[in-house]
Amino acid sequence: MKRANRSKSKGTNLILTIPGESTKKQIIVGAHYDGTGNGDNGSGVALLIANAKYLAAYQPPYTVKFIFFDAEEVGLMGSTYYVDKMSFWEKQSTLFMVNVNSIAFGDYPNIYGGVYDPGQTKVIQTEAYDMAVQKAEEVGMKVWSADKLDGYFHKHGRGPESEPNTFYTNPWTTQNPPPNSRGGQTPYVSPANGGWGDHAPFAEQGITLRSIRVDQLVCCWEWRKRCLHRLL
Template identity: 45%
Template sequence: MKNILKVQGILLAILLVIAVPGNALASGSSSIATNAQTYLEYMGEHLKDSSASPTDNSMGNGKVHGQTKRWIRSTLREIGVDSRYINEQNFNTQKDTTGVISAPWGHHVFFKGSNIEVTLKGKDPSKQIIVSAHYDGSGYSNNASGVALMLAQIKELVDKKSPHAVKLPYTVKFVFFDIEQFNKGSEYYAKKMTAADKKNTLFILSIDNIARGDYPNVYGGITDPNNNSVVHTEAYKLAVSKALELGINVFDTEALDGYYNTHGKGPEISENTIYTNPWTSSNPSPGVKYSVLSPSYPISRSHMLFVEAGIPYASFQASNWFAKSMDGTIYEAENDGLISQVRRDFYISGGKEHDTMKILEAYFPGRSLAHYNVYGPLLNKMLMEPDIKILQPSQ
């Protein structure tokens, strides 16, 4: 069986090299964007059923889900990552994490998960950065898109001819979270971090569902309802700073505060631009009253564990905070882009069965690559030039 899996991994790696999709070679794309699009299209074609959560497969047998895990590992080896730096963190939700997973029919269900951690050492290993994406999603954007960007970033940093060459200023841990549809992989990972790990982590960046939504957003910080403010915004400020250095247009909190009240709609969707949550205490959403203020985003209890440990948190996620519901009120369309009245059927039924490569390209041709051309260079810049004065202003 092991030999069969090894052969499968080799074949998958060969296919990645020879079967480069045409639109992934679009002129003007960064190498990270091009490689991310290549990985995304490969997954959309060959792993469209395998990226599903184990919870989507016959009471959690995880058979096709395991194919994705093996593909990630084989791709990492093809990229040139030394196997010694690939760690599989296995856990069982029944005993290794708190809380239960409740099935729709009222029973508690439990699953075995495997986080995949890739460590790339930096020149100063006393500090680290964590970049994460979950691989148990059930669709092309959620979250094959995040997995693809992480793999492309790792490929950018690894020199196959000199696999032990150190490019990064600080150590970076890339973590592919499992059972993250229930926030269990990140919860387990956070609880396994030592006190030294937490103290030495400059920030954590989550990459999730970045291919479909209209606006490629960057979020950061946590809303403090007691003071009507957002705290722990260091990682977000780093992202904005690096975006500006790259010449990326930025619609940050200041630019978006009151934008909807003035224009009655969101900004035009433009290339080479990042956005964020537009709602502030002065200009809340005219529809759903969000409990989070710009530039923060609702995060799970598991990710709060990182924040409570003093680790600045940021997120890449594409969505649309200006989409209108059936009654005309404004709410966030997280998974599907700007949907007109004609496309309302696509939005209303926008579950995992619609999160496919075919549908994304039919409705939003070229969108995933356009988003990668923003997120890819920005991610690389944040890892290569993490400004300590922004991340740790008191030091």
């Protein structure tokens, strides 16, 4: 995504830190608070606030830093600024970054992770995504993971039925690109997401990613509560 020129721009990132049992490692959970309404991204902000309130009553294994980014809509300005100011130690101590965006509208509750490496024509750094899938299944959620969805659309002419308490992911691969792709190429390969969200600046610094976009309003409070804090 093209970044905006920050030289003449001003904004405010809001940061809430919950110290962990170990302060040598941290997890960054982000959501942009500028946007067009409840879906994008008031819904992500609400989820972060709810989970920050929940985690504040406990001491997580690692420090969790909730960051409410400004100016995402005009070029990822808040997240880019934050990453630019991170020290070498901060980058090295970040286990992964979770980006929560647009979780109250659309087709499916999606979870993404990893970075597409065109040189290897595959997605790398999927550790956070793999762990999220494992944790979701451990708490009784169903997961349509990348391997299950690869080729599903081309075989059935549609996606699977949307079900409660179920995660999905990007179904497109280099072997099975989306039908509207140019030249048979997919712009982002499963289970990765595109580079248009606040996770992108972190990915460019080699920080492992997980992105949550719950694109259908099927989640009750209990679902939301389990969705994030148990995945951490």
